[in-house]
Amino acid sequence: MPLTAPTPILGIDAHAHVFDRQLDFADGRRYTPDYDATLADWLAHLRSQGLSHGVLVQPSFLGTDNSHLLKALAAAPGHLRGVAVVAPDVSHSQLKRMARLGVCGIRLNLMGQALPDLGSATWAPLLEAVADMGWHVELHRQIEDIPSLWAALQRYGCKVAIDHFGRPHAAFGTGHATFQRLLELSEGGRTWVKLSGIYRLGGTHTENLSFAHDAAPLLIEHFGANRLMWGSDWPHTQHEQQVDYAGEFALFQSLVPWAAQRRAILCDGPGALFGF
Incomplete structure (x- = not known):
């Protein structure tokens, strides 16, 4: 059963990370932070923007050791959910323990990696369990x-x-075939898209902003606002000097200037997916 949030949902940051530099980092990582991103700092950012709930995503450089993520979830029960990174052979008992602490999904961070065969016997037991658990x-x-x-x-x-x-x-641009194919994935109502990480879109600053402003209304049109989510991507790893939390939230508001749609993206979409 989903955990019960103890306070009204004013808004959900659907994508952030916490870590500290003393943790054991995964071998083969692409990035090593030289600072701490604490739960207290992130929660302060939430409050500063009038948000009440959030979702912590396991960062790639911590690999499948989700212990720091689980510790953070336990520190603010009801307000937080988690997305873990697990090995394909993770046990059902481990998944159930994570579920009790607020984890409700797994992340496949495949940037810079070979594509896995998700239909193989290696992956099938995990993905069947994920579906059965409602993750x-x-x-x-x-x-x-x-x-x-x-x-x-x-x-x-x-x-x-x-x-x-x-x-x-x-x-x-949004007219390219790859983005048009993404819009087609809206069928069935079981797919959500995060309006996040605009600075990770691979273009110049101007190109990234232009794309995001063009893409937001198209995503709303195809998926519906209640299948979209906003995430800060805090602490903006590798882009810490260019962006900040308040600026990213203000940018989201400029992408979605309509109050009802903003509320759906901040509350309804992530609320449904993460079980708040």
Whole structure:
């Protein structure tokens, strides 16, 4: 059963990370932070923007050791949910323990990695368990590979969350075939897209902003505002000097200037997916 939030949901940050530099980082990582991103700091950012709830996503550089994530969830029960990174052979008992602490999905961070065969015997037990538990699979991969990954997950009946606009190529624009295929994944009502990480879209600052402003209304049109989510991507790893929390929230408000749609994206969409 989903945990019960103790306070009204004023808004949900659907994508953030916490860590400290003393943790054991995963081998083969692409990035090593030299600072701490604390739960207290992130919660202060939430409050500063009038938000009440949030979702912590396991960062790639911590690998499958979710202990710091689980500790953070336990510190603010009811207000938080988590998305873990697990090995394909993780046990059902481990998944159930994480569920009790507020984890409700797994992340496939496939940036810079070979694509897995999600239909194989290696992955099938995990993805069947994810679907049975009502969890979702979060996809972080360049946009051209999203449709095939999405199709593989649909065979299990998994709900899917797509990170950072689907990681499109901003300079190509929203008319490009890859983004148009992403819009087609709205059928079935089991897919959510995060309006987040605009600075990760691969173009210049101007190209990224232009793409995001063009993409937001198209995503609302195809998916519906209640299948979209906003995430701060705090602490904006590798972009810490260029952006900040307040600025990212203000940018979201400029992308979605309509109050009813903003509320759906901040409350209804993530509330349904994460079980708040």
